[in-house]
Amino acid sequence: MKFFERQSKQSDYEFLFTLKKSAEYDAINAVFGWDEQVQRDIHKSEWKEAQHYRNSKLKGEK
Secondary structure (H helix, E strand, O other): OOOOOOOOOHHHHHHHHHHHHHHHHHHHHHHOOOOHHHHHHHHHHHHHHHHHHHHHHHHOOO
8 A cells, every 4th residue: 555645734634533533532521521622622732733843844844
């Protein structure tokens, strides 16, 4: 299988949150309870961090 990397698009943001929720909901809910706003805040933080990392990588920064 071949794949390629591409710059994420803003339209990926909600898709990735839905994917995260589908994958992690049961485990998080069982331990902490699912708080939608907390999970969205975490997702936003992770999104920004990933964007920064990707942009740095494209610029050749370490």
